Amino acid sequence: MSMEQYKTITFDIQGEFIVHLAREWFFCENKGYDKVMELLLSCMEGTDQSEKELKRLAEDVLLGRAALLGSTRDGTYHMEIYEADEQPEVPEQFDVFLTLEDTLRGLKDTKKKLDKMQEWYAVAMEYVPEYSRNDVLRKTGQPIESRYGNSLLSGFMERMMDEEEHTTEDYGWLEPNGTFHEVEWGKHQEWATEYVKENFPEEYEEISMQSNTGTGLIGEGDWLVERGWVLLHSPSQGIAQPTRNPVKRYTKAQQEFLYDYYMEREKESEANAVYWDSAYERRKHGKVQVL
Template identity: 40%
Template sequence: MEGKTLRFGIEGAWLTTFVRQQVFSEGKDPKHMIEIMRGFMCGTDQTEAEIDRQAEDVLLGRAEFRGNPRDGSWCLAIFPAGEEPGDWDMFGKIAEIMKKNKLLEEQVAAYKGKYSAALEAMYDSQRNNFLQSIGEAPKDMMPTILREFLDRATDDEPHETADYGWLEPDGTFHEVEWGEHTKWADDYMREHMTDDEWLESEFYNSGDYLTQRGWVLLHNPAQGIAIPTKDPTKRYTKAQQDFLYGYYIDRNQSDRANEIMEE
């Protein structure tokens, strides 16, 4: 079988457009594009520095490749000062890139601000879990449950209210031992509902019965400082905010106290 010769060629206009787009539109390293152009600028007695300078001129619009190697028309056209073609506005491209970069910097700064604010608004346990989920090491590597338990266990200061309980919409607080909140809610629900209401009620969970009526549960499965739980469709009443603010201030939890008041 007779062999065939396959020849490749490249157009000067295409290469000129390609290297410029790679640098000014795609953000590629100009040095890499200069290395590519060197392969098409060999065979002369010019030094490497002179070749690189001419390759830079192609990027800047002061020179361009023309023709193709197949028919021997390949050449580099260098334009005298003031005679550069007007179809390549290098300075306009740079200005456009700088404008985009400034906009991106402003957006990044805004997102950094929101990111920092979000971290500050989180409880320590939430912050640590979030940082771990995105591959960042939280400052406190102690397991959340153990740390929250120790925070409360080592708190020897007397407090105006008990640690756990149910908070009514009018600000009345009912002290409940840790782990007894469901039983307390069951007893309250049975006491304040008739037998018919109890049988017909859709609230098989007494906690739901209270929270849907605006109550707030102060509890913590880790036996740490209580976390308020309420119906997500309801807002704290003013009386509840005042109570919770005092509750957290009394326990040196100013971040949580401010978060309650800002809701």
């Protein structure tokens, strides 16, 4: 390879450009203190000063009390440290004290707005029906409370004040295939007995014998749950909670029904829990899949 094939490349560092770039990064682009310090310190090597001294000088550059000037190409690259009466005027967008003043003013304005919003929130909550307070608290990330003294009474009041029409009644039995059997409150055991007696007479006799002797299942309702049925019921006549066999997951048909059931009643967390519980079980057993 001949000498004519070699080319010499030279680099030129201009102090004014570095200072302007560092200030833009810090004041305009929010690249962070550490990133800006890294830039400035990399352009201040080759001296006998300690790292702390160089860092202080780099901070002075940001404040306008010092500046990198000149060019490395012509050997004029250096740092200028200004006396108090020599410091050149810093553009407003690079003035740390004006920036700090604007930030503090913004924080004060934000605090005033936050205080006002908290006042509005407190007043608005006074007009929220007590049966709906927990829903509002839940959606706003606040601790759940019961203004009725206990959750049973709160659930009862919430359901009684629900004036929306739903596609199904509140209580009943849900088969694994998604078929829902509406049952009056407090009649679920009676309904289960009649259903098993009519459709599974042999099992009905066995269940009756076990119930009488105390050797197994205590009723037809347990027999249905054991086989994957889900009971929607509430002892307090509140919003129904699903009772299912803890060793069985919801079927897809049951998930779809329960999700719609709770979404109709504006119970988003309960609706999502139907799918969340199943996803958790699959992860626990190493069977992760997208629903």
